[in-house]
Amino acid sequence: MAEPLEPGRIVTGGAPGETARDAVLARIRAVAVPPPAAIPRDYLTSLSPDVDILERFAERVADYRALVHRATSGNLAATVAEALKGRGARSLVIPAGLPADWLIGLGPGIERQSDDPPLTYGQLDAIDAVITGCAVAIAETGTIVLDAGPGQGRRALSLLPDRHVCVVRAEQVVGEVAEALARLDPHRPLTWISGPSATSDIELDRVEGVHGPRNLDVVIVG
Amino acid sequence: MSGSPAGREPLPTFAGTPPFPEAARTALADEQLRRNLRHATTTIRTKRGRAVAERPDWEALRLAGAAIKDDVIARWPELLTQLEANVTAAGGIVHWARDGAEANAIVAGIVRAAGATEVVKVKSMTTQEIELNEALAREGIEAWETDLAELIVQLGRDLPSHILVPAIHRNRDEIRDIFRAEMGAAGRPAPADLSNEPRELAEAARLHLREKFLRAKVAISGANFAIAETGTVMVVESEGNGRMCLTLPETLVTVMGIEKLLPTWRDLEVFLQLLPRSSTAERMNPYTSMWTGVTPGDGPQAFHLVLLDNGRTDVLLDEVGRQALRCIKCSACLNVCPVYERVGGRAYGSPYPGPIGAILTPQLRGIARHPVDEQTASLPYASSLCGACFEVCPVRIDIPEVLIQLRTQVVRQHGWRARTFGEEPVAMRALSTAFANPGRLDLAERVAGGAGRVVGRRGRIGRLPLPGLLGAWFRRRDLPAPARTSFRRWWRSRSSRGES
Amino acid sequence: MKIALFITCFNDLLYPDVGKAVVRLLNRLGHEVEFPEDQTCCGQIHFNTGYRDECVPLVRSFDQAFDGFDAIVSPSASCATMVRHHHETVARHSGDASLVASVAEVSPRVYELSEFLVDVLGVTDVGAVFPHSVAFHPTCHSLRLLAIGDRPRRLLEAVSGLELVELPGATECCGFGGTFAVKNADTSVAMGEDKIGALIGTGAEVLASADTSCLMHLGGLLSRQRSMVRVMHLAEILASTGPAR
Numbered sequence: 001m002a003e004p005l006e007p008g009r010i011v012t013g014g015a016p017g018e019t020a021r022d023a024v025l026a027r028i029r030a031v032a033v034p035p036p037a038a039i040p041r042d043y044l045t046s047l048s049p050d051v052d053i054l055e056r057f058a059e060r061v062a063d064y065r066a067l068v069h070r071a072t073s074g075n076l077a078a079t080v081a082e083a084l085k086g087r088g089a090r091s092l093v094i095p096a097g098l099p100a101d102w103l104i105g106l107g108p109g110i111e112r113q114s115d116d117p118p119l120t121y122g123q124l125d126a127i128d129a130v131i132t133g134c135a136v137a138i139a140e141t142g143t144i145v146l147d148a149g150p151g152q153g154r155r156a157l158s159l160l161p162d163r164h165v166c167v168v169r170a171e172q173v174v175g176e177v178a179e180a181l182a183r184l185d186p187h188r189p190l191t192w193i194s195g196p197s198a199t200s201d202i203e204l205d206r207v208e209g210v211h212g213p214r215n216l217d218v219v220i221v222g
Numbered sequence: 223m224s225g226s227p228a229g230r231e232p233l234p235t236f237a238g239t240p241p242f243p244e245a246a247r248t249a250l251a252d253e254q255l256r257r258n259l260r261h262a263t264t265t266i267r268t269k270r271g272r273a274v275a276e277r278p279d280w281e282a283l284r285l286a287g288a289a290i291k292d293d294v295i296a297r298w299p300e301l302l303t304q305l306e307a308n309v310t311a312a313g314g315i316v317h318w319a320r321d322g323a324e325a326n327a328i329v330a331g332i333v334r335a336a337g338a339t340e341v342v343k344v345k346s347m348t349t350q351e352i353e354l355n356e357a358l359a360r361e362g363i364e365a366w367e368t369d370l371a372e373l374i375v376q377l378g379r380d381l382p383s384h385i386l387v388p389a390i391h392r393n394r395d396e397i398r399d400i401f402r403a404e405m406g407a408a409g410r411p412a413p414a415d416l417s418n419e420p421r422e423l424a425e426a427a428r429l430h431l432r433e434k435f436l437r438a439k440v441a442i443s444g445a446n447f448a449i450a451e452t453g454t455v456m457v458v459e460s461e462g463n464g465r466m467c468l469t470l471p472e473t474l475v476t477v478m479g480i481e482k483l484l485p486t487w488r489d490l491e492v493f494l495q496l497l498p499r500s501s502t503a504e505r506m507n508p509y510t511s512m513w514t515g516v517t518p519g520d521g522p523q524a525f526h527l528v529l530l531d532n533g534r535t536d537v538l539l540d541e542v543g544r545q546a547l548r549c550i551k552c553s554a555c556l557n558v559c560p561v562y563e564r565v566g567g568r569a570y571g572s573p574y575p576g577p578i579g580a581i582l583t584p585q586l587r588g589i590a591r592h593p594v595d596e597q598t599a600s601l602p603y604a605s606s607l608c609g610a611c612f613e614v615c616p617v618r619i620d621i622p623e624v625l626i627q628l629r630t631q632v633v634r635q636h637g638w639r640a641r642t643f644g645e646e647p648v649a650m651r652a653l654s655t656a657f658a659n660p661g662r663l664d665l666a667e668r669v670a671g672g673a674g675r676v677v678g679r680r681g682r683i684g685r686l687p688l689p690g691l692l693g694a695w696f697r698r699r700d701l702p703a704p705a706r707t708s709f710r711r712w713w714r715s716r717s718s719r720g721e722s
Numbered sequence: 723m724k725i726a727l728f729i730t731c732f733n734d735l736l737y738p739d740v741g742k743a744v745v746r747l748l749n750r751l752g753h754e755v756e757f758p759e760d761q762t763c764c765g766q767i768h769f770n771t772g773y774r775d776e777c778v779p780l781v782r783s784f785d786q787a788f789d790g791f792d793a794i795v796s797p798s799a800s801c802a803t804m805v806r807h808h809h810e811t812v813a814r815h816s817g818d819a820s821l822v823a824s825v826a827e828v829s830p831r832v833y834e835l836s837e838f839l840v841d842v843l844g845v846t847d848v849g850a851v852f853p854h855s856v857a858f859h860p861t862c863h864s865l866r867l868l869a870i871g872d873r874p875r876r877l878l879e880a881v882s883g884l885e886l887v888e889l890p891g892a893t894e895c896c897g898f899g900g901t902f903a904v905k906n907a908d909t910s911v912a913m914g915e916d917k918i919g920a921l922i923g924t925g926a927e928v929l930a931s932a933d934t935s936c937l938m939h940l941g942g943l944l945s946r947q948r949s950m951v952r953v954m955h956l957a958e959i960l961a962s963t964g965p966a967r
């Protein structure tokens with residue numbers, strides 16, 4: 001009979017010369033585990049048709065204490081300018097591929113930076129705000145997903161500046177998580193964002209704003 | 223965790239935790255701890271109730287989640303090798319580790335090769351389980367925890383007590399004191415006038431950690447899920463410290479328990495509903511990062527995935543106990559557990575506390591193969607079997623069923639030798655014999671009835687200075703005196719009088 | 723219908739009045755009850771503590787004692803749970819095919835008292851009189867394993883004169899938990915004391931439940947604290963026809 005083990009000390013024996021990979025796989029294969037009869041997928045994968053998806057999205061994003069702006073293609077540039085001004089941003093990083101007409105409302109008070117050539121992290125950290133589009137947005141959970149595509153930039157861009165303005169076009173908003181997954185490419189780096197950075201680590205009380213952008217503005221167009 | 227200010231004594235570990243009843247006694251005596259825990263668990267319980275009630279399909283999601291995880295275990299080798307192939311094809315490097323020592327050595331080797339002497343860490347249960355920080359410290363590498371609660375634990379030279387909120391046992395005043403006293407030695411000091419406002423405390427952490435994020439060359443993370451079909455790995459978090467670690471350093475090392483797999487991309491439609499609502503009680507957690515290998519020009523340019531066994535294949539051995547491998551570490555079972563709520567996490571003697579700890583730790587420590595130490599053997603008994611954990615578990619782990627199964631393992635393997643078992647095995651056998659024979663039971667009842675009349679007062683037995691388990695009853699409780707006439711005797715006399 | 727009373731070892735010795743109350747109640751409702759004298763213990767203590775081998779003879783003797791009845795009624799939700807949910811596990815553990823077969827025969831006929839009254843007999847008003855305020859503790863086994871739901875409440879609400887008071891945190895465990903009460907006595911007592919605190923806050927005269935085991939624990943705490951609150955089994959209230967003695 002083996003000796004009782006000390007807490008936290010686990011020693012897994014193996015034949016000499018055997019790789020860890022072979023050993024682990026062999027240990028698993030030594031036990032036959034029957035598969036489940038079926039995987040029941042009786043859950044909801046879309047919202048009921050009577051839900052106004054944009055309305056739901058706006059409401060759920062606002063629940064996270066992000067600021068929600070509704071815009072039309074006509075007043076989008078003005079809305080973006082207002083959002084940035086409202087957050088007191090003086091400098092803005094602009095990812096490659098961002099539609100130029102989103103920015104035509106910006107006044108001279110905001111210094112614009114491009115990420116080409118790439119900024120250093122120190123430079124990015126010193127910039128007040130970032131503006132991006134997104135790949136898809138989810139109404140039910142109030143989530144935007146960035147996939148580093150055109151108008152979004154590499155991940156650091158939407159991370160280091162303290163203010164993030166994200167423009168979401170109506171046709172990018174889906175109802176449920178399942179629909180979002182179907183639209184996304186897992187081979188791209190994905191960042192799912194639901195409200196500003198937050199923590200509940202102190203007495204399980206939610207506080208908005210730790211390391212990620214502490215201010216999130218979502219502009220819904222359409 | 224000794225990857226903290228140099229030149230100080232090593233931080234505490236779980237080694238040496240006494241068996242659960244003793245550890246619980248100490249914890250129960252700490253009034254502040256009990257208040258903190260009660261406040262926190264009540265808050266999160268209510269919130270979780272709301273987040274779950276919002277999904278009319280919650281039960282369907284649970285059933286799907288359980289089945290998907292069972293499928294993982296049934297096809298484990300196939301899915302692990304599929305993950306390995308897909309991560310490798312996307313530019314990642316996959317390592318395998320039989321145990322904690324192997325995993326720690328792999329990680330230390332990667333950090334050294336990257337020319338780093340410090341790492342930033344995303345909160346990870348797996349690296350706590352293998353005591354990676356301590357191992358790195360022995361190699362001269364400092365590991366900085368960046369999750370707020372982990373930072374509080376690390377700076378406070380403390381042990382974690384909750385899966386999601388490791389510093390749940392601390393209130394805001396204690397946290398302010400720790401920040402004021404300890405931040406300076408680890409880097410940027412806390413402002414001298416720091417208050418106990420959660421907002422200010424979070425701001426202090428932001429400033430303290432920012433310089434570490436910006437200069438770190440290597441980050442270490444765990445993984446919430448990894449998708450075999452695509453090679454995608456993901457981390458679910460709230461603060462953005464995860465994004466910092468997963469994005470800024472040149473090298474990323476992810477240490478992942480081999481049970482963290484999901485077969486397909488689509489399976490996330492289940493787990494991204496189950497996890498946030500069960501864990502932080504939100505519709506969705508603030509940030510989820512997903513990456514597949516390496517993306518040129520974006521994020522770490524070297525990605526290492528360490529696949530860790532460390533006892534997980536032992537969990538497979540018990541056909542009832544193996545459902546613990548479904549666990550997604552949401553911590554819902556802790557928050558509803560009446561035992562956890564009163565004694566806190568550290569009494570469980572492992573980074574996995576509460577109901578899941580009581581079933582996972584003994585199995586990871588090999589209870590299905592050989593005797594375990596007494597502390598481990600006491601864990602399956604750290605429950606009143608009330609079933610609240612099963613009710614909330616998003617992957618339907620029948621924790622009470624597994625607890626009973628593991629108790630059977632404990633008794634079979636070494637119950638009679640364990641100090642905490644006292645006279646129990648003998649009593650159990652005697653009871654079994656008496657109960658299997660109604661005549662003997664009747665006699666025993668008459669003896670008990672007689673004894674009850676001797677020690678009882680007004681139908682109650684009060685303080686009885688008995689040793690062992692029986693005495694434990696009487697320390698704070700009375701017992702009704704056994705009846706003068708048992709029901710059985712009453713019935714017999716009634717039928718002999720011809721009543722009905 | 724041939725009805726057997728499964729008194730449980732616990733009630734037999736410590737709470738015979740509960741068994742007498744069940745008999746009185748069912749007789750009053752016009753049903754004969756038999757008490758198979760070979761019955762002893764369902765094996766719950768052994769099973770839940772990990773002594774599965776020692777549990778096998780108890781399951782066997784249970785099935786022998788209760789063979790041939792249409793309904794086996796028990797005033798203990800946790801013992802009913804043991805028979806209905808776990809006897810099968812024990813039988814499979816024994817490897818004895820005939821035991822597996824007899825468990826499949828006997829176990830489904832076991833009813834906790836309130837289930838039997840409401841589901842089988844179809845009554846909620848049992849004609850009881852009990853002019854007292856009562857707080858009801860819906861024990862974990864009734865609630866989560868047997869899922870007897872609001873049946874005890876419906877029965878109590880129909881009792882003449884009875885005032886049912888809301889027990890805060892009612893669904894939380896009282897801390898008994900079988901051998902948990904002695905193996906982890908400090909935690910068990912801490913849980914029980916919180917439950918007692920909530921109870922006393924309600925001002926109820928009586929604490930009732932469908933499990934005497936939980937009542938033994940809570941009653942033991944109340945008695946040590948010299949509280950005036952009485953603990954009573956659901957059956958005793960339903961059998962009552964006037965003020966408590």
Ligand code: SF4
Pocket residue numbers: 500548549550551552553554555556578611614615616617618619
């Ligand atoms: S056992 Fe279930 S409830 Fe507990 S942490 Fe794991 S998944 Fe969550």
